[in-house]
Amino acid sequence: MMPTSGQLLFDMLQNAGSVALVAHVSPDMDALGASLGARELLRQGFPALERVDVFCQDPVPESYAFLDLTRLVLPPERAQGPYDLCVAVDVASYDRLGSCAALFDRARARFVIDHHGSNDFENVPRLLLPQSAATAQIVVDLCLERGVRLSAEAASCLYAGLSTDTGNFSFEAVTPGTFRAAAWLVEQGAKPDWITQHLYRTRSMPSVRALGRALDTMRLSAGGRVALLCLSLADRREVGAQDGDYEGIVNYGIETKGVLAAALVSQRDEGIRCSVRTKEGVDAAAVARRFGGGGHPRAAGMSLQGELDQALEAVRCALEEAVEEACRTDS
């Protein structure tokens, strides 16, 4: 039976002195916001804890640096000895821990807080709520359960996580509970206008250039139902883009009229990443799983090996098959 409350986690925290919270590699704002929100929940709700640290293999994207608390996110090299408890936050699978896996493995106890239906930590105690629109929403529910209030800074991080994982409160996964969580965060001091301004109405120049290049590469196939965008390593270097600068680019593909499945394939120093977006009936997570990735029904992602051209071709085929299949079952 999956725990649907925080009681199991709260019990584990009673016996812990130090806790490491770990966000996934290439962190998005939900992973960071939920981790930073959980940090404050733990510090306030469990005053006996001596240390609560937040880790991520990769640095915080520049586009989230407007949130002060993101400065608290540490690389795993900064860990101080083994932790009593390591909590993976918004991490759907072991490999998404990246170099934080050692922290997780060496901790005396482990726990997972996540909302990805594809979460595969079957042998770790977890609070897995796929019906939650964001892991940030789960953390808000834990705060309410524990009776903890948050600082405006922590509430802002959670609000930003909730907002980005829900397309600013517009995806199918959004429920009354999502808005209740958002309302509570605003009560704690989160400022929707200020956060929205930074998240959606401020672009770095490299991200604008990257968007332009990606749009130039966009190709439709399967009768206009599949859109593929691409950014090579050369593009990345020429525009000076960082990971966070690619955020949202894939949406231009899925927002194109007639498109049912879209992907942005981006080459990075460490390999090739792919973001997938789909419309009703096409399962993005299933496409990602074919490549060892995962995610949600409408938004998913994966890493790919090999040459960029081959990766593009493989993704295009997978999207076309997924669209064909969806259209067959539809009729």
Ligand SMILES: [Mn+2]
């Ligand atoms: Mn998430």
